Amino acid sequence: MPKRKKIIVFTVLLALAWSGAIAFGLRTLLAYEATPGAVGLLAQTWPKKSSIRRTPGQPTLVMLAHPRCPCTSASIDELAELLAHTHGKVNSYVLFLKPEERDWAETSLQRAAAAIPGVTVLSDPDGAEAKLFGAQTSGHTLLFDANGHLVFSGGITGSRGHAGANAGENALVALLNDQPAERSATLVFGCSLSGGEQKSGGQLTCRK
């Protein structure tokens, strides 16, 4: 076979392999990014055992986060945007997982969260608070109304670590502005807080 023809045949084969590899790679990546994290047993009202002081008569937002989860960066960004739209209407807390044996006090995520005006950054030793609120995935955000009732639960990113417009943020903005929200729960995309196997397809509760 002439060299030129060999090259053409090889190129065609390479093109096929290239297409397949890219299709497979993108499919895998997108599937990964679109896979939500697990959601625990949610507290429908403000947990009484929580160490966080809820201000009565005012909505309270709580985000549970893993200080090292790269996907949570998008969640923090979206939180900043959310609070920019609802300035002063909610008390916000971001609770970062703090295992006893690890020194995760000063991560970039914690600094980013602390930089958001109106956000209180707290440590969640061994994930105790996450358990109380029923959050198992980093970036899980909960909104309690002025009476301490859970009005929203879920993530505020469209996919893993993917910033941009998303249903969770839209719902929170609507609720905090006393508007009807299309949904009261969304999928949460992020690292596991508990260390156990992630269960995809967390519970979604539509608020209709």
Add this chain to the structure above:
Amino acid sequence: MSQISIGFEREAASAERADQLFRQHQQEIYHKTDALFARLMLAQWVAGIIAALVISPQTWNGQTSQIHIHVWAAIFLGGAITVFPIWMTRVFPGAAITRHVIAVAQMLMSALLIGLSGGRIETHFHVFGSLVILSFYRDWRVLIPATLVVALDHFVRGIYWPYSVYGVLAASPWRSIEHAAWVIFEDVFLVISCARSVSEMLSIANRTAALEVSEQNFRQIFEEAPIGMAVVGLDERFRQANAAFCTMVEYSEEELRDRTPLDLTDPEDVALSRQLASAMFETAGSHRVEKRYRRRNGEVIWSTRTGCMIRDEAGKPRHALIMVEDISERKRGEEALREAKEEADRANRAKSEFLSRMSHELRTPLNAILGFGRLLERQSASETQRNYAGHITNAGRHLLDLINEVLDISRIEAGGLQLSLEPVCVADAVAEAVDLMRPLAAERQISVEVAPSQDPVLYVLADRQRLKQVLLNLLSNGVKYIPVGGAVGISATLDGAENIRLTVSDNGPGIAPEKLSRLFTPFDRLGAEFSSIQGSGLGLALCRRLMIAMQGTITVESSVGGGSRFSIHLPRTESPLVRGAVGKRLMTDRLALSDLGRQRTILYIEDNLSNLTLIEEMLQEQPGIKLLTAMQGSIGLDLARRSSPDLILLDLHLPDLPGWEVLAQLQASEATRQIPIIVISADATSNQIERLMNAGARAYLTKPLDVAEFYRALEVASPRPEECVAA
């Protein structure tokens, strides 16, 4: 081939070349942009890996971690996206498929980078930036696969993973269309930009092709010019040379680049070449000269070299253009011609010498023949003997005439004929010629009539003897060739303001038109040689040559049965008497020869009656001057010996003896050696003057006479009595 078809062919060649240049330029752009993307994709791959390692190196599951999938995606998916287009740029650089693969890969890289950056809005700019970079190809079609990839990405993800794109679980297809529309919005302007770029490229290609065709035409003209052409730089070295020049000097163009024109110049012409180069540098225009080059083998080439300096718009010299034409052949021809002429001159001189000697050798026995012939005619007792003697003398005279004419013609051809051009009174010349012709005319019962002239004092500038010779020749032809009882007429008329025409006409049988062209050919008697009329066939040939020598012309009009009219045309001149009168009035108060104190005798030897009259007029009012005149050299010599004049005025052109011979004899004789001699001649050549002054002339005056100078010469040449005493 017609000019129009040549024009079409040039246009077609130009269009073809423009298309070639355009495609060449396009390919260059494709290759360069391919190379750019190959580097860009590698850089993007590496950047993606770095970004993944920085942004999301690990993913966490509680307190345990593992490498984040973004890192693997950056390495493997990024590598997969990158490797194939790079392969394509290596294997099929510039090919359309390569551009399209790159377009697809670049958009996929955008998708990957957006994913790796967590969907940051800033990273989306990569899509728009990539489209712009793709437009570097200046091929709008490459934007199609790129746009399709973006659109497909949004549509597929909108359908299968809408949450990841739009943040909703179920997205409307219109959102995907909206996203794609923004990309298409940019595409529109990029397509316009590509179209403009292509249009500019076409325009540049057309201009370049037109310039190339033009340059090629000029180059072809330069190369194929039949004369040598070369461009010489300011460093004096050859820059370009055409084939003709290279062939001429036998050097290749490459070899010439290491040489200067001076290296090729014949050493004898180097100085000339330097002067020319300097002139060319300093002054505008072309400079032409004949100079010699040397071929490689040393052979000399004669050439005509024309050079000019090519200058820029500011007039600053850029280089010199020289055109060299090989004229060696012409030079050789000229040399051969010169040698042939010299040879011919030598032959002519030999011929003249031969004729001169033969003339002498023939004249000597003729002298005896004619002399004794005449004696026999007188002394013979019987009629028969006198008749025989008459035949002898007639034949002798004919032979003598023939010899004289042959000699005259040979003198004219050799340029050795001495002429004394001076004012000649037409009436006198005609009268003398007619008088000489009358006996012959009477013998043949031919009447010779002189037409009265409107202006009796017409003067022509001519040699008096030769003019008379021409007239005699024409008259004798008329008398000889017309039947007995015929008539010959002669008239003088003005021919315009500056010429005089002398016409000799007859009522003879005339000459056939076809013979007229042979009329002035020596020895061609037009058939008369078979008649009883004597003649040599040299008369008219001699007349024509004499007229030309006297700056005149001779023409003929004749028809069979209508007689012939021979006309000579000579320049008209003023009467010397008029000039003399004016000069005399001017000079009388300056010089009074009577003051010399005694009777003085001046002998004037001159055959021209007008000149004699002029001098007589100038001297007649001087009471102390006695003027003796002689119209022949021999008579002049005799008078000089007998009367011992105080001064001799000598004309050089005398009928019997040349003036220089009269001078020589006067100087040779004891009796006349002391008499001062003033030569008066129309010959003003310095050689002649020097020769005669060396021969003993006291002064030399040229005709027409300057009166003042004449009197001055008289005063200087003629000694006063006291001077004689002192001497």
